[in-house]
Amino acid sequence: MTAHPCLADVARRAGVSTATASRVLSGRGPSSAASRDAVRRAAADLGYVPHPVARRLAHRSGTRIVFAVRDARADILRDPFVTRAAAAISAATEPEGLGTALLRLPLSASAELDRLAADRSVAALVLAGHDRTLMAGLPAALRDRTAVIGAGGSDVDSAAGVGALLHHLYGSGRRRIALIAGPRWLAASRAPLTAYTRLIRATGLPERVVHGDFTTVRGRSAAREILRRWPDTDAIATVSDATALGVLQALAADGLRVPHDVAVTGFDDSPLAEAVHPGLSTATHPVELIAVSAVRAALGAPSPGRLFPSRPVLRTSCGGAP
Amino acid sequence: MTAHPCLADVARRAGVSTATASRVLSGRGPSSAASRDAVRRAAADLGYVPHPVARRLAHRSGTRIVFAVRDARADILRDPFVTRAAAAISAATEPEGLGTALLRLPLSASAELDRLAADRSVAALVLAGHDRTLMAGLPAALRDRTAVIGAGGSDVDSAAGVGALLHHLYGSGRRRIALIAGPRWLAASRAPLTAYTRLIRATGLPERVVHGDFTTVRGRSAAREILRRWPDTDAIATVSDATALGVLQALAADGLRVPHDVAVTGFDDSPLAEAVHPGLSTATHPVELIAVSAVRAALGAPSPGRLFPSRPVLRTSCGGAP
DNA sequence: CTGTTAGCGCGTTCAG
């Protein structure tokens, strides 16, 4: 036995036509118990494996998932969360016989989206960093095979996750809590902001919000901005560990002690969080499950769930009151 | 204009046969200037884009790159270096019209490799974590479309990188330098070890080697092992930042100061390295270039280069002498 | 240099 047996070989051995063999093996269409048995046996005997590429050509479906990450910065593809998600998606596509291609989308990406819509190798699209405008401009040809990671799709329950961290800050006595939110253009930035606003409203605390971009650099400048505008701030919550790292650096540079003077929280539970000093309180997320869910949804299968838990991980950075 | 024009449409409009059109557009085979011109014009007029899947079926080539990482632990796919490399490979395959699938291989992986060899959707294989045994057992069908990341393939010049860090330790007065090397089964573990041995031989320092596995947990235990066997150790070099983090934790737990009592170095320049306290000296690597090089090599194209620079990044963890 | 013909391997009508 050398080359791969094809459907015709199986059909011949089973004494049926290729059409019948195809129906039996794909499970679609009618078939008698007799032929079903013969075909199955023949396939097993020959070690038949359908040709993935031929199958996709006949089905007019693509061969890869494109994971498109929209961001202003090109180096977003090196972001720890993005690389982890990309790896997870890539691992999730392996058993499907598919592959994953990673692509950055600039903020206005209509040209790239049109290109993807016309690319017949694209089986489905997984989108991160979307907003309403982007979704509205999504080519019709992609609509029914696009899934989103973040608000409206396979998402972390960031309202609950950030909310829990905020409540912990409040519960341990912090009363002047600032938030470094996500970028304004990002749909996923809304939920944590809502959680923050809700706490502020419920408690009557002062509202202190600035916007970040998931980078350490911006974390530093945002922290400085907060301390300049509201010098008595006693806690800074963020929506990414990288941002929180920048905050820790800025505070250290100013001689402020964490958590004594200012408490800090991150988000995502990256390896950073346990590495920094003091240990960063954050929230942990099942990125791999989210990736699988998004891939499933993009491929049109019923996705197991949409909102995934955001579990707080408390370390010393948000310890007791000042 | 609605659906995609096919090669026959182009040929018809250009007044030639599909064979000629194919030859012109693919650049393979002879063609007259006249027909070349006509075909090109027709293709441009119609906005012709070849069907990637049909092309690959006819070529009998696959549609995806499989990035297989061999390791004892299943969660190696969450390792920062692996996710970054996977993302880079995934990004590198996008312009090629291919996708990437990520797969973990157990230490003895002959069954999985056979499966990959038989999988006609696999265009090429990129392998990490290999050793001689694995390479010897590589199915013949994969031999000419496999590239390796690490020793013998697209690799970091880890001998130079680790060597530079070791020399820095020596140059700043350290005289009892231990090394936490990579796992024994890994081919890529050899080069750093050689760099270490060379320094030991040249200087007459005592040889202190234990083996790690790129995890923080093992970094901790390895550091404890070193301190138990050789209590006067004044420097610990590692071959991964995660390992170095474990070392820092173990030293802190023992009340040893870094770098005053013991200097520490990492490898890979992960986000960890700048986040920890004290800042971790490490070496930085062009992972994205390495990934592209490996993909190119796997696809059979002449790869631009094999050995990529490992540039030391000095932070306080390997500062002045005790 | 060109066109004809035959694959690549599977899916899917549509008569029987």
Add this chain to the structure above:
DNA sequence: CTGAACGCGCTAACAG
């Protein structure tokens, strides 16, 4: 329920 025939879109062998 079955099978012959065609379609998916492109490439390659082979006469001319």
